[in-house]
Amino acid sequence: MKSCYHCGEACKSDALVFDNKDFCCNGCKTVYEILSSNDLDYYYQLDDRPGISPKTQSGKFDFLRNEEITEKLLEFKSEQVCIINLLIPEIHCSSCIWVLEHLSKLHSGVKNAQVNFPEKTVRIHFSSEKISLHQLIMLLCNLGYEPYISLSDGDKKERKIDRSLIYKLGVAGFAFGNVMFLSFPEYFEVKEFWLDQFKYVFRWLMFAFSIPVVFYSASGYFVSAFKGLKSGILNIDVPIALGITVLFIRSAFEVFFDLGTGFFDSLTGLVFFLLLGRFFQQKTYSYLSFERDYKSYFPIGVTRINHPNTENQNEEQVEVYKLRKGDEILIRNNELIPVDAKLVDGEALIDYSFVTGEAIPVTINKGEKIYAGGKQTAGLLQVEVIKAVEQSYLTQLWNNEVFDKDFKSSFQDLTNKISGYFTKAILSISIIAAIVWYFIDSSMVAQVFTAVLIIACPCALALAAPFTLGNLLRVFGQQKFYLKEANIIEKMADIDAVVFDKTGTLTSTKKNLVTYEGISLSEEEKSLLNSTLRASNHPLSRSLYEILEQNDIKTLDHFTEEVGKGMEAVSNQNSIKVGAFKYVAENTEAASDQLNQTTVHISTNNLYKGRYILKNEYRKEIKELFLELGKDKDLFVLSGDNDGERATLEKLLPLSTKMSFNQKPQDKLQFIKKLQQEGKSVMMIGDGLNDAGALKQSDVGIVISENINVFSPACDAILDASVFGKISQFFSLSKSGHRIIKMSFLFSLFYNLIGLGFAITGHLSPIVAAILMPLSSISIVAFTTIATQISAKNIQKKQE
Template sequence: MENCFHCGDECKTVINHHNKSFCCNGCKTVFDILNDNDLSYYYDIEQSPGTTPFFKEGKFDFLENKEITSKLLEFNEQGTQVVSLLIPTIHCSSCIWVLENLNKLNPAIKTAQVNFPKKTVRITFSSEEITLKNLVVLLSKLGYEPYISLDDATKKSKKTDRSLIYKLGVAGFAFGNIMFLSFPEYFEVNEFWLDKFKSVFRWLMFAFALPVALYSGQDYFISAYKGLRSKILNIDVPIAIGISVLFIRSTIEIIFDYGTGFFDSMSGLVFFLLLGKFFQKKTYAFLSFERDYKSYFPIAVTRLIKINLTIKEEQAQVYELKKGDRILIRNEELLPVDAILIKGNALIDYSFVTGEAEPITKTSGEHLFAGGRQQAGSIEVEVLKPVEQSYLTQLWSNEIFSKNKQSHFQSLTDGISKRFTLSLLFIAFIATFVWLFIDSYIALNVFTSVLIVACPCAIALAAPFTLGNLLRIFGRNKLYIKNSAVIEQLAHIDTVVFDKTGTLTTNTKNTITYEGISLTEEEETLLTSTLRASNHPLSRSLYAILDKNNIQPLDTFKEDIGQGITGKINNQEIKVGSFGYVENKNEISQSKAQQRTAIHISNNNKYKGCYVFYNEYRDGVKEVFNTLKKNYNLVILSGDNDGEKEHLKKLLPKNTTLLFNQKPEDKLNYIKQQQQNGKNVLMLGDGLNDAGALAQSNVGFSISENVNIFSPACDGILDASKFKDIPNFLSLSNQGITIIKYAFIFSLIYNLIGLGFAITGHLKPVVAAILMPLSSISIVVFTTLATYYIGKKLLPKKT
């Protein structure tokens, strides 16, 4: 009987096509679609990876109803729609590959991102070229029919996958009982053991071990099989070998009454491996931004509240927003919720969602989607529904902002696994070959003993436990990191780049004085209204002083990043920004203007004066730089003039590079140049002017001081109050990676000890029962205590 080339099922009726066999026309059609669109590599990743497509014509006609589709869509603007679909048939790397290459099948599909654990695909597509119905039909014909529940159109229900808990429970229950039944063997209770219950106890141990091997440990066999089929020796291959040999040899021993076997070691091995996987899953769920938005995004929003007939502004956490709230969205701020535009000129950039940079204009009463960034001054909107935390999580991980950062220690673990497996098999065969000449009876025992004891379970546990603990420690100390790969990148940093305004300085302690022609009441109102729309730290500081003036909505607003802002009411135009931006030539010399930090003002192209800022630097700036200079190259890239250069030279170490008048693109290009010279760069900025530099750097952190700017381009958000702990965060990352290396060494020592017993033919069940669980337990305890110790030592105050 031939198997189908596409799905692997037996062909009851063989359809020959292109010298290949197919079980049905559906599989043949999918093959033709993939082959005609140069996607035949799909079959090279996995053998027979597809599923037989069963498509019923007219099944998805309900998707022609606009009311239904509007509830299913996450985003619908500018001819672009975004939808997340549950695909139950996703099962292997080939599925991921073909789904993420849907754009090659239909150009109307822009991007597709697969979430393999949740079996979902998030698709961005052009609604002008393909409808949601046709998209679903295309997926169905490929064998990836989405599961669409109309209940989910009104309420997103999350089904919890409890299979890991069930497997862990079975393994733990069996492990405890098998250990209990093994006590007579451990303590050599001969009379009790030999005379009455030896056979009963051994078969009971077999009964307990059977579901552990076939059910609890099945994921390791599946992963190892898929890895070998793809010609990859992953970490699960030696684990699967160890479980198999433990079970088979133990079964043979009790059948022929040779001994008790190693069922206790096998169940303990599976239990601790699953415990590590469970801990890792819980750690990342605990750290997930979906868990508690207020804990992991220190962004706020300006809420407008009515007090005694006057409108007041207050800073509110995003998670506090509820339907009906009025909020103020400033220029370059991100809309955290779906809302209705009430007041102002809305020019919304949805590139964070769609990748399309062209902004669109909205008028009062129109619907605005979460994820859009306002680009034309401030607007007032009314919240339609509370923030969808999972939506902003998707925005945070959008592939537009993802960087190809390979996890160094993930590849190290896989590299060790490959060498470990080859070395293990080599040792097993050599030892067996030698014992064949000494004692052929012991030779088989030695071969299985080597495979049993030299299992890399401790290696598999080291990185997840260590990095999971570190992520939690960072989060408790207000450094909110996107994922564990950032910690590994942080350990390789050799150059630290700082922005100045809003990063080294605080916008809450500036001293501001005005020099120039007094502003009229109308000009002050125009100035205040213009400043209100901007999110630049200096603008926010000045606005805090002037916000008592009557605020009017601007007719037009423009912000030139890194230069200044322009606002217009009626026929009055005001420019606020750098000296060069307001283009004054008469009232003040340019050289004098560039000697200090100031906001210059002109009204209808007539220079009025400037607000001079005397910066307050954050507490601990000098100490931070003095600590970092020992191990890192230090750089300051500032968009301001060099008026404070001499002051900074006195404040900072001599080897600090100071560069002023840096435009956003200058900062990005400087970091790119450093990387081309072999440097690994950490960038710390305010998240607005520095978005490009944050994205370009190896690691980018945005400093948050309750400013309403959210930058998906960064790798983490650091609370400004923890600025002085930057050296400790870097040191903690380095020491965390050192802990993983030590855990690898300890695992190697355990394996060498076990191999000593195995090669000499002295591996007894009690030795395996002690060594194998002990190695796993000790690695878990070591990584947990070590990370707790270094966290307590470097970041002693829990906040």
Template structure:
């Protein structure tokens, strides 16, 4: 009798059969899931993989506890009363079908706005409208379609499988079996002809077969799974030749003992799996030890202003503690959950939810990390310390990043694929040769070739090189969004600098006032208007002015590239360019000026005397030989004469550029083939930073957080920029040298394998050693670069 399987989950339907829409289901749960998919036009889910789902479990009443507010508060990472975000661990995620359906939850429930899957961590981050839906409904929906979340109220991560522990279990099984098989193989090795060999050899051989079963079907299962999934997706991954070698060894060995032709290769088989797993274990330990990602997050440089005893001082965000009073200026990111104390908050949570409509908050309301204040200055009290991984998640959110070319990743994958094809061809050709010349060696040659020539080392060279340099840059106060930025940085040919706040230092600039004396109330309003802005000129002027009383403005608005305006009681004030305040008699075209009007009456202007950053001339002279250099400024041409003296003669100087003008300038030159690095202050230059191939924001302990930038450079390290770019180019050379070393290793290993001089077990030992040697080489080489940078 032919067995019939469930259309949804693939389980056997012999005990119970439910027919619907000419399809067979094992239970009503699977039929319900299919009905849900059909009603929402999602049946293409089944096109990605046959029987991809799992049968939903009985869940009625199981998640009633998710209706309690205190539990919802604990399980959601964002909850403003209208939008909630929760990250759920889904153990059943296993294939492309899972990713597809979980990222299309909005088609099953229109109140779900987005869902993002992290395949490696088996999590889905769901954003939904909490006014029309609930966390309980989301969890029930997931359970109904066969993706029941694991929920631990203490800690989500406690439910996740410990990969290292699983690997250790498999390694233990393989090691135990390998030791016993080697012991049972001794009589076969010595071939002494004693009675005990002849009398017990069949027992020993079947015992070796028994020991090999858990090794093949448990310890080595990951290799078969990976190879199968790769082949099903049309990809020849690096596990295909390994899995093929294991299958050949097991089948050949089993045939030999069944037909009494010999003892087989069970010692080689179990030893092969043991040493492969041992190599994987050491690779994981090495990678964990280097801990690139954790280090780079811990160095995340955003600063925030802390108010202590009336004194405002910048601190690093990871120094924030519960109960700290924080000052959040216009366009600044809220780094931690907290309570609004003073000021009028209008929070843009688009970084978190993707929705750009600002939300008004009043004193006593809760504010969530990731929101951006958009209407002046507020004060808040922190409810907890900062989670660096959360800030990094916002920075790296795919919603805010463009698809930038990732050449080396593609190159690595391409090489790995071609390697696998070449390995399979060489293995079959060499095996065919030995079958005709010395058939006893054929199986060893076939297996050794499949194992020894492995592109693992090639696949590891790029992530370890770039990852280690990422960590080194972080220590040197150059913070990159991800490792691929290094590759992009190495490919640039044009560098564009903003002027104010980028090549000039806010802390060392000075200004003089020319105009009518401001009244006390006007002075207080001026100071408090500047207090809410993060523009470099605003910060400079704010630091220069005398201390005044802190007041809450009725209205605050910042016009990027133009100026700021405020209202306190019935008094209005504008601060900015001459055209912004409506002053048409400005004659100071040779200086940077900021004009002031109060109640539409012109008051005067501050004239700034810029202080250029230390090492500016030397930096530009180092860069001029390899790059086209441009100063793209929103200020007037007042500093042109000074800049012409400071900078190389070929530097282009372009002034009076609005934020959109800068963006269009970059876009035009990119269309001409230029690869552009843009360096700005992160506020006015957000569009230009996003448009450029690499965007670097200069930080002077100012918390202007924008996903537009690819890197943040501490202002004190500005003069080291040339060295950082040079180090990026050297990293690409290291990767290429790694490819060369791996190529020579594979050629040498291949020679010994093809000529029958290499046993499969020795190949299994050498393969992980080659990977570790590549890791060691790239780490040492990048550490050497780091020492030169220091």
């Protein structure tokens, strides 16, 4: 079979030929013509599959002709240049980057373009005098890189990037390096005239370097400790703040009264390593959007139909927010309906899977209500707005209190759980040691008391969790499991109930299973069936066409389609009917259709032949996954579909799995809440906007996605559908993370005990502190890094 020269897809028998090259569609041919005419045909040497087929529908981006809408999309606008940042999900390789960054060669109105590959965005500078935004978008669409523009783009706020941690880390690192350099003569007690003369200058310089470290770089620890004490909580920042304070005061005291060099090296090193751990913990997959609501899915503009008595004639492009009750709008094929509306004209076949999870499209008659979030799948519609976008059915989900509260913030991680005990223990040891030394040598009391607080500062303890979880975060990312925050890993370790959505989660959105029941079709009939399915735009027809073996395509002499019923075609005096049972078998005595099945019936030359039964294909890993998870977790399946798949699921899943069907979004949310009230720690795994409430309510909400950059509602993590079977592996890794953190605490305790031996006996010198404190931090970082890698490899081997 021939392959398309542009996109690499397999060409059908009716492939286009141009310039002695094969193309699967006119769009690919057009892209080739554009590139070759601009001397850019060496683009095809960059990658084996450089492009993708343009599939943009006519009129889809007409709303960009409205200046009010385009103003909201542009980042900057002047007479000379406009700047816009566009999300393009189809960016997938170096060739894509190359084409998009060479847009200026395709149109003189484009000044330059810069691609952000991780975020799959392109920032374009263009001249509005030479090319309008609408023309620019259509140029991208013709190249096969259709931007994703939604309602959220119109009211997005300026992105604020907090770089304060980086600045603090930089200051601490600069001071640490210089203080260590200035301290070397003191370490080795070098007896040299000039060094001895300038040691006082060095000490005061070290003091000066430490001031911005304490009062700027370490300020976050003092604020956190104060808030913790104010709330009656001894968090990990309390002993850290105490240690930093004592280090600074004692060191300053020694310098002021010429008693010694102090512990400025340990002080700056401590703050530097602590901030390094916090920076590592903050590092996450920022290019993924974990906080999407309905605005990320709804169109920003629509076509409103104006009546003759209004100022604007015929049609105009308006913002979705400006729609009011009574307005009439056009909805094109495969467009999302942004408001609750009433059908005025057209044949409506609405796919509500985005809202309810129900996979089978619903036929809507004139005058009936269509809910926001439904997608039209059968041509052009004219509808009348019943409610504004803020009042529609789907947006009511976001009025639930669960979206106004942060249920995650109360989680207390393992480090903070033990910090209270640690602080009390250290204070007790320091006081007891001071009392003992009071009777032995009262002049040593202050030195021993402060030495205990200095050496016991829990730097290694504070680094254990950030570096362990940060390393696991990176491992998960390599396995295509993207977490919003590192502490989600700790939450996963405590999960004892897992709730799965069905459609799009347990089933694949890209594959269907098909079985045929009835009289076998001849090769001639199969060919006619394929030709008829190919001419239809019905989702079931398209699905069946993609699944069936491709026979020779025939030219149809006659073709008609009745939306919601079926289609009829004639070729070489042979007729065929394809569609619903009542439409196909109206003149036959064939058995009626069974309930709760997705079927396509066939009759040829007025003789009923049989039916194709389509089922979503369940992910092949679910049986093993459920058996593995069921060993220590309660498992549940919630579905917006009817219970037609119950028997199939009962065969696939363990008997202990509890299933509920016909679940609305609010039902799913309440189900999660009920489990939590029973004391369960719940993980919800879903895929659609209808799962958003349940995902937010759950302790850990995971979205499974075929495309991690686009359709993903608010969640804690995004799971690539290709690694669905590794969920049990991720649970095992999160538990390994807990064990590694506990082992790190033991190492930290070991170092503290050694240091306490020096401190209590009054032998804690600056050089001992300078060795022990950084050594404990570095060894903890090394241990957590190696341990997490070993755990990841061991678990992966078990899975294989």
